[in-house]
Amino acid sequence: MSSTLQLSLPDWISEYESDDPLVSDEDAMRLAIELSARNVKENTGGPFGSLVYDHKTGKIISLSVNRVLETHCSAAHAEVLALLLAQQKLGTHDLSLTEYSRLTLVTSSSPCIQCFGTLWWSGINRLVYGATTGDVEKITGFQEGPKDHNWLATLPSRSPLPPIEIIAEVLRDEATQVLKDYVTSGGLIYNPGTSPE
């Protein structure tokens, strides 16, 4: 019985590593969308890309894409991997306790119910997303989970936990286009209980 969980990104992700700082949330989102598009083109996962960077210095901490089918892991959403790789790199379970003061999760689509939970405990300071939950569900058929409560709005105002600032719908049209391209290319939709062909 294995007692180690291992989740890997595709090899091509290293091409996007850079010491050059990102200059804005929009700049960071452009990169996250590029990762999502490359993931579709390479057939290495679902149409979602994420990264963690420091909004103050522009430094990139982690890059990721969706890897659910490839790693046999329903939690291998781009957002989860970006947050956990950032924690692993910085050596802490709590991103609010690092040397960086504005750590930001940038993700091509709004987080699902699982990514919301991971956000909640991660210690991340900010969230920037592109396509909305409605975009994802209507265009792809991917479900996003039970969100009838006012879920995202709880993040900026939660207390005593550190608030998480939200910047919504950055480059939404560009992010949405990748979702459309995924569907057009015959990408698999793998909600639980449905067997991908």
Place this chain on the structure above:
Amino acid sequence: MSSTLQLSLPDWISEYESDDPLVSDEDAMRLAIELSARNVKENTGGPFGSLVYDHKTGKIISLSVNRVLETHCSAAHAEVLALLLAQQKLGTHDLSLTEYSRLTLVTSSSPCIQCFGTLWWSGINRLVYGATTGDVEKITGFQEGPKDHNWLATLPSRSPLPPIEIIAEVLRDEATQVLKDYVTSGGLIYNPGTSPE
């Protein structure tokens, strides 16, 4: 920049691996609670233990404990690790599509908001828990996340996703005792924004 996430359980967990079937949910819960207590005793993580087993055959698929501080990973809750290790072992992102028909997550305490999200996509058929959210929050001070909506009740009735059956408060007193022992032993409470000493 690392492109592989790796999360490990303590070495002692192998002592609990067995081909002998578990005979009931209560039998399985006794083992999950034993794992949580051993984790406290060995000082290898928080006071939470989980496993995945098949309720029909009794076969154990995965065993786990909380590893948040030890692996620098806010998602390394016992429930998350048990579900993802089961997926890795069975080679699927969707536990509803395996040869087993009654795969069950057994966990010493009720899942937090993050574990709820992971449950949602995992394809697990059943959930058995011991201590309640109220027990965890009142006894330890660990927060469990925003659950003002009727969150757990959505699992058995969700559609078109496969329903998840819930068996609540199995061996609750025994599970709660481990939480008390953790606090008495000076175990760290690591909600985001609080720096463990």
